[in-house]
Amino acid sequence: MILTIAGHELKTMFLSPLAWVILGVLQGLLGYMFLAQIDSFFMLQPQLIHLQNTPGVTDIIIAPLFQLSAIILLMVMPLITMRSIAEEKRNRTLSLLISSPVSMTEIVLGKFVGLLFFIIILVSMLMLMPLSLYAGTTLDIGKLFSIYLSMLLLLSSFAAIGLYLSSLTENQTIAAVSTFGALLLLWMIDWLGDTLADGQTVVSYLSILRHHQSLLEGVFNSSDVIYYLLLITTFLVLTIRQLDRERLLR
Secondary structure, eight states, X not given: OHHHHHHHHHHHHHHSHHHHXXXXXXXXXXHHHHHHHHHXXXXXXXXXXXXXXXXXXXXXXIHHHHHHHHHHHHHHHHHHHTTTXXXXXXXXXXXXXXXXXXXXXXXXHHHHHHXXXXXXXXXXXXXXXXXXXXXXXXXXXXXXXXXXHHHHHHHHHHHHHHHHHHTTOSOHHHHHHHHHHHHHHHHHHHHHXXXXXXXXXXXXXXXXXXXXXXXXXXXXXXXXXXXXXXHHHHHHHHHXXXXXXXXXXX
C-alpha cells in the first residue's frame, strides 16, 4: 500500500503544472548559474596554476552550485509539500483514507515516499550538469557522491517537515508559509550557535546548514547522516500521531 499511495502522490504531483514549472525554472536558473561558474573558473585558471593544493573543478564549480540550489529549494519545497495533506483535508478525501483499511503509518510513509521520488528526479536532473563536465575534465567522484547524498538528505528533511505542517491545517497557504518559516529557522539557527561557546552547543547541532555544508565539502561524517535521519523520522512520527489524533476525534 505504501508504494500504491506513493505512486498516486507522484502522479497527482505531475498532473499539476506546479511540478513541471518548478523543474523547468530550476533547470533554467541553475543552468545559467552553472555556466557562470564555468566562466569564472576559466578566468581564475591562470591564477590557480601557481597555487599549491589547487582546488579542483568539483570544489570551484559544483559545490557552490549546489549550495545555491539548496537555498533556492528551501523556498521551493514548501510549495511542493503544502498540498500533501492539507489538500486532502480541504477536499474531504482525508476522511476516506482514514476510514479505509490502511494504517496511518502506511498513509504517511506513502506520501513521504511519493515526495522522495520527486526529490530523486529533481536532484538527478540537477546532477546532469556537473556530470556533463566529464567530457572535458575529471571530477572527484567521492565529493560528487557526498554532494548528491547531501541534497537527497536535505530535501528529504524538508519534505518530512513540510508533510507534518501540512497535516496541521487544511489551508495550503498556511502550510507553505509555516513550512518556510520552520526551514528558515533551522537554516539560520547556526548563527545563534556561533555566538554561544564558539558554536559547540546543542543549538549549533540542530542547524541544517552546518550538516549540509560538511557533506558539500566532501567531509562524510556519520553524525551528519544520523542527524538527517533523526530529523526525518521525528517529523514523520509527529505526522502519524497528528493523523491518529484526528481519526480518534472523528
